[in-house]
Amino acid sequence: MDSLIARRLAIVTTTRCTLRCKLCSNFMPMFTEPEDVPYTEIIADIDHAFELFDRVEWLQFVGGEIFMNRCMADVYDYCLKYGGRFDKLVLMTNATLIPSKEELTALSRYGKKLEAQISDYGELSYKIKETCEAYKSAGISFQLKNYHGSAQHFGGWIDNTRFADSGETEAETQKRTAKCSQASNGRNMHILRGRLYRCAVSCFMSELNIIQPDKRDFVDLNDGTVSIDEKRKTAKMFYKHPVQACRRCLWSETDTGKLQRFPAAEQL
Numbered sequence: 001m002d003s004l005i006a007r008r009l010a011i012v013t014t015t016r017c018t019l020r021c022k023l024c025s026n027f028m029p030m031f032t033e034p035e036d037v038p039y040t041e042i043i044a045d046i047d048h049a050f051e052l053f054d055r056v057e058w059l060q061f062v063g064g065e066i067f068m069n070r071c072m073a074d075v076y077d078y079c080l081k082y083g084g085r086f087d088k089l090v091l092m093t094n095a096t097l098i099p100s101k102e103e104l105t106a107l108s109r110y111g112k113k114l115e116a117q118i119s120d121y122g123e124l125s126y127k128i129k130e131t132c133e134a135y136k137s138a139g140i141s142f143q144l145k146n147y148h149g150s151a152q153h154f155g156g157w158i159d160n161t162r163f164a165d166s167g168e169t170e171a172e173t174q175k176r177t178a179k180c181s182q183a184s185n186g187r188n189m190h191i192l193r194g195r196l197y198r199c200a201v202s203c204f205m206s207e208l209n210i211i212q213p214d215k216r217d218f219v220d221l222n223d224g225t226v227s228i229d230e231k232r233k234t235a236k237m238f239y240k241h242p243v244q245a246c247r248r249c250l251w252s253e254t255d256t257g258k259l260q261r262f263p264a265a266e267q268l
């Protein structure tokens with residue numbers, strides 16, 4: 001069988017966050033009982049992911065705020081065993097929590113393979129100085145992304161929280177979403193607690209019961225009755241058809257430049 005390569009693979013490790021952003025692209029404030037994913041489940045997700053994918057270009061851990069879950073130092077250490085099978089470990093933080101000494105030590109072991117990004121939300125990112133210092137003292141290089149004031153990254157955020165059904169036929173949805181950056185070049189797959197989805201929106205709309213995903217829209221990584229080959233086939237087909245979430249998602253229109261942009265991180 002052909003090899004299966006993930007362009008981006010994000011494993012969700014927490015739905016807790018220090019901020020409550022109105023237009024959060026992962027809809028975090030809608031989780032009524034946000035929680036950290038336990039270490040054993042994260043490890044199972046990592047093992048299942050590398051059972052399925054031959055190679056991952058960008059491996060990410062996402063939330064929520066990534067430094068909320070304090071078991072992550074052990075997770076970063078564990079993940080090194082697959083170090084030869086992914087190109088980069090990409091982490092983003094909102095700079096409200098300083099990474100622990102254990103996390104910094106574990107992350108520093110990744111060297112150039114680690115891409116640490118800090119989103120600067122101005123006053124909201126009230127630990128930004130300390131976060132930068134902590135990274136520097138651990139020898140970790142990082143990128144700052146500006147999300148406040150007049151020169152915001154990507155011009156700010158979109159409002160993808162209307163959830164209105166497009167009323168389209170499947171062919172129309174396919175045409176509209178075929179070039180969605182999350183599906184075409186980005187191929188931004190997400191895993192949350194044993195389920196692999198084609199993108200963040202499909203993942204979180206499904207987990208929040210905003211939509212009912214079709215069977216073909218996700219892979220149940222914990223289902224021992226389905227062979228690895230079958231699971232790989234489902235994942236391979238992810239981008240050949242639209243998913244239920246596409247019907248209620250505006251992400252595919254971001255590249256047209258017509259969608260209104262809003263200041264990032266406005267709080268509820």
Ligand code: SF4
Nearest residue numbers: 180182199246249251
């Ligand atoms: S349109 Fe939305 S749901 Fe569909 S692939 Fe793009 S981001 Fe995901």
